[in-house]
Amino acid sequence: MQVTLQAQDGGARALSLKLAHSEVQTPVFMPVGTQGCVKALDSRDMSEILNAQIILVNTYHMYLRIGIERLKNFGGIARFAHFDRSYLSDSGGFQAFSLNKNAKVTNEGVAFKSHIDGSKHFFSPEYVLDIQYALNSDIMMVLDDLVGLPSSEERIADSIARTSDWAQKSLIYHQSQKARGLGLNNNLFAIIQGGVNEHFRTLCAKQLVDMGDFDGFAIGGLAVGETSEQMYKTISFTTPLMPVNKPRYLMGVGTPENIIESIALGVDMFDCVMPTRNARNATLFTHFGKINIKAAIFSNDQSPIDELCDCYTCQHFTRAYLCHLFRSQEMTYYRLASLHNLHYYLNLMREAREAILQGTFSAYRSSFYALREMEIPNNEY
């Protein structure tokens, strides 16, 4: 991966990442394409209508639904789903835990049963890379050991020890593949764990950065039960520990406000199911805050979702029509709402990037909160 730091504005950064399938401009939001598609949308929606550059795909789901051999036969996820840009694949560890009550972690990896048919499986650091090679994603994530918050110091210490050990194993395995001429287009990111504890985050970050050869670093284990304040504080003491010349990815975050604050703190990449999941639950994002489109107040409202939005849905359909479709349980609603919410997130990133390039990110952040009639958070942590 070729990384160019195009601009820095306070803590906020604008990078260009040259990947095998596309060039990704940061700050970037990655829509979540769980099982090989972003829910309710197809790859043409992603490229032609939304102009998304990179999609996150869940390794766990693609492994159970398709498997390594078939993924290889299909030529990877991008060819299978006919999306000719980039994918980042997660490690599968999070789903192996969250979809299986009885998943077991050992020092070797994670044993779990399929949520589909109950069959037994085992994810080791090396095996999740094998799946990701088959996916042929532009960015692969190492297997990590994540903890919910709040958590005991002992459990967090265990988590970062195992996370570092697995990261080391992943790196060795990836380097051995590359030595054989394989996986040359598949970049590998490490994941910093450590809860909201500065000591543990620092320890974990140093260990991973000292390994040297990761293509990027992620902050994992946030937005798992802590307050926004705790999250921002953790990000603020973690990003300075991450190399300036490599992308920084905050996993699974978050609200538009979370993202704006994290950009200010030096994060480059984001993913979250929030825009698509909220869309399906009738919550739509606007420049002025969220609205609940199923509310009676919208049933006769012939304006678009957001007067400042130029998305496919806002160009063609009214709040009244969307309210009707939602209440009538029409599938059509889900695509239109998902297109709008994803456009909102992707556009937020494009606007933030433009502001960083212009050196006006602070003013952009102020106007972001002013339109919402919210106070700007104090980000002196």
Added chain:
Amino acid sequence: MQVTLQAQDGGARALSLKLAHSEVQTPVFMPVGTQGCVKALDSRDMSEILNAQIILVNTYHMYLRIGIERLKNFGGIARFAHFDRSYLSDSGGFQAFSLNKNAKVTNEGVAFKSHIDGSKHFFSPEYVLDIQYALNSDIMMVLDDLVGLPSSEERIADSIARTSDWAQKSLIYHQSQKARGLGLNNNLFAIIQGGVNEHFRTLCAKQLVDMGDFDGFAIGGLAVGETSEQMYKTISFTTPLMPVNKPRYLMGVGTPENIIESIALGVDMFDCVMPTRNARNATLFTHFGKINIKAAIFSNDQSPIDELCDCYTCQHFTRAYLCHLFRSQEMTYYRLASLHNLHYYLNLMREAREAILQGTFSAYRSSFYALREMEIPNNEY
């Protein structure tokens, strides 16, 4: 409505219908937009991707979901759904019956309870026109009294007597509206009932045609339990009773084979939920017959649904990907499958029309069956 008979080839006809919102070329298939959208699709899909000229909207659903006053405020269904072409609205009678076990027919109309909230409603011939004026559909259907098949002669005799009486009332009401300068853009079609009985069909057709001022005529009450042979025979003795200078609409039919045979027998217009409903149940139409996309045989098949198809779905996605999406219960599947099946139906009509204009419909019909490896039905009834 201005009707131009552009070509006749055997019994098959090619008309041009100049309507308020668009010009419709026949033979035409009307996708069913039940509750203000064709299931899983939006109006841009219908116009830009599928190039559909006219959609059927269910008066029953729009009445219960939106109501007359709100439909008027929205400026009718075309503006509400942002589809700038034509709609045909049904009378609502069929749903009032089929969605309510205890619906009651009297000589005045149909009393029924809402399937949504149990509230009581009454459809008279005049009231269903009031709803359709509010929908501002280009073509409105009269309320009729339909019977399932097989049915007693007595019940069929009742049905055609009531159907004729309601048609007369509808016509008088519509003419009184037009005399006041209202409903000038809303064409009114009558519906011929009579089961599969030539005597009753003839009687009903004569009564309705003698009323003189309908803009078109429909054949109702078929595809309700009779054999294909019975259906074709009924169409074959009914179309000669219908005016040559007005469009002929076969309601709720049917399979591609049904449609090709009915075109040969002089039918111009069709609607059916089959392409969209079958799509949702994994049945996809091809030039070579139907396939069940969830079958294991397709899970590794990297060809498109139909090698001869140039639809959105076939251009971009494989059978293997669609099989995966269906099995993974992804909503994305439903739009892609619905787009394909509707394209198949709409393209069938465009091909049939082209053949009629060229005077080669008989050869087209032969090749239609040859590709399916089916024998051509004997249509000498």
